[in-house]
Amino acid sequence: MTPPPRTTSAHSVGDVVGWGAFSCVLVPVVLIVYGTSLVGAGGAALGLAAVTGACRVLLRRSERGTARLCTERHTGDRARHGRAGTGAHRGGRHGG
Numbered sequence: 001m002t003p004p005p006r007t008t009s010a011h012s013v014g015d016v017v018g019w020g021a022f023s024c025v026l027v028p029v030v031l032i033v034y035g036t037s038l039v040g041a042g043g044a045a046l047g048l049a050a051v052t053g054a055c056r057v058l059l060r061r062s063e064r065g066t067a068r069l070c071t072e073r074h075t076g077d078r079a080r081h082g083r084a085g086t087g088a089h090r091g092g093r094h095g096g
Contacts, residue, residue: 013059020052 027048028041036044 013056013063016059017052017056020048020055024048024052 024045028045031041031044032038
Protein backbone atom coordinates (compact mmCIF):
# COMPACT_ATOMS: atom_id res chain seq x y z
CA MET A 1 0.00 0.00 0.00
CA THR A 2 1.42 3.39 -0.95
CA PRO A 3 1.41 6.29 1.50
CA PRO A 4 -1.00 9.15 0.79
CA PRO A 5 0.52 12.01 -1.21
CA ARG A 6 1.56 15.16 0.56
CA THR A 7 -0.77 18.03 -0.22
CA THR A 8 1.62 20.92 0.41
CA SER A 9 5.09 21.34 1.75
CA ALA A 10 6.04 23.48 4.72
CA HIS A 11 7.14 26.28 2.40
CA SER A 12 5.08 26.96 -0.67
CA VAL A 13 6.43 28.52 -3.84
CA GLY A 14 4.81 31.82 -2.86
CA ASP A 15 6.73 31.90 0.42
CA VAL A 16 10.04 31.26 -1.31
CA VAL A 17 9.40 33.90 -3.96
CA GLY A 18 8.28 36.34 -1.28
CA TRP A 19 11.56 35.92 0.60
CA GLY A 20 13.43 36.33 -2.68
CA ALA A 21 11.63 39.60 -3.37
CA PHE A 22 12.40 40.77 0.17
CA SER A 23 16.11 40.07 -0.41
CA CYS A 24 15.96 42.00 -3.71
CA VAL A 25 15.05 45.06 -1.64
CA LEU A 26 17.12 44.42 1.48
CA VAL A 27 20.49 43.58 -0.12
CA PRO A 28 20.83 46.84 -2.11
CA VAL A 29 19.89 48.88 0.98
CA VAL A 30 22.56 47.13 3.02
CA LEU A 31 25.09 47.61 0.21
CA ILE A 32 24.37 51.35 0.08
CA VAL A 33 24.64 51.65 3.88
CA TYR A 34 28.07 50.01 3.73
CA GLY A 35 29.34 52.35 1.01
CA THR A 36 28.62 50.63 -2.31
CA SER A 37 27.66 52.92 -5.18
CA LEU A 38 24.06 53.25 -6.33
CA VAL A 39 24.99 51.63 -9.63
CA GLY A 40 26.55 48.65 -7.86
CA ALA A 41 23.57 48.25 -5.56
CA GLY A 42 21.20 48.56 -8.53
CA GLY A 43 23.14 45.89 -10.40
CA ALA A 44 22.93 43.59 -7.39
CA ALA A 45 19.17 44.21 -7.17
CA LEU A 46 18.70 43.39 -10.87
CA GLY A 47 20.78 40.24 -10.55
CA LEU A 48 18.83 39.06 -7.54
CA ALA A 49 15.55 39.84 -9.30
CA ALA A 50 16.64 37.76 -12.31
CA VAL A 51 17.64 34.81 -10.12
CA THR A 52 14.40 35.07 -8.13
CA GLY A 53 12.36 35.08 -11.34
CA ALA A 54 14.19 32.06 -12.73
CA CYS A 55 13.75 30.16 -9.46
CA ARG A 56 10.04 31.00 -9.44
CA VAL A 57 9.62 29.57 -12.93
CA LEU A 58 11.53 26.40 -12.04
CA LEU A 59 9.64 25.91 -8.77
CA ARG A 60 6.26 26.31 -10.49
CA ARG A 61 7.28 23.81 -13.18
CA SER A 62 8.42 21.35 -10.53
CA GLU A 63 5.18 21.81 -8.59
CA ARG A 64 3.08 21.09 -11.69
CA GLY A 65 5.19 18.04 -12.54
CA THR A 66 4.78 16.66 -9.03
CA ALA A 67 1.02 17.20 -9.15
CA ARG A 68 0.84 15.48 -12.53
CA LEU A 69 2.89 12.54 -11.25
CA CYS A 70 0.61 12.14 -8.22
CA THR A 71 -2.53 12.13 -10.39
CA GLU A 72 -0.98 9.54 -12.73
CA ARG A 73 -0.21 7.26 -9.80
CA HIS A 74 -3.79 7.46 -8.59
CA THR A 75 -5.43 6.91 -11.96
CA GLY A 76 -3.32 3.86 -12.70
CA ASP A 77 -1.84 2.42 -15.85
CA ARG A 78 -5.03 2.77 -17.91
CA ALA A 79 -4.95 6.57 -17.98
CA ARG A 80 -1.38 6.75 -19.25
CA HIS A 81 -1.42 4.04 -21.89
CA GLY A 82 -5.05 3.79 -22.90
CA ARG A 83 -5.41 0.14 -21.93
CA ALA A 84 -5.19 -1.85 -18.75
CA GLY A 85 -3.18 -4.90 -17.83
CA THR A 86 -1.03 -7.03 -20.07
CA GLY A 87 -2.10 -7.39 -23.65
CA ALA A 88 -1.07 -9.16 -26.82
CA HIS A 89 0.97 -6.15 -27.95
CA ARG A 90 3.41 -6.00 -25.05
CA GLY A 91 6.56 -6.66 -27.06
CA GLY A 92 8.66 -9.74 -27.54
CA ARG A 93 8.88 -12.01 -30.52
CA HIS A 94 5.81 -13.10 -32.41
CA GLY A 95 5.50 -16.68 -33.58
CA GLY A 96 4.46 -17.23 -37.03
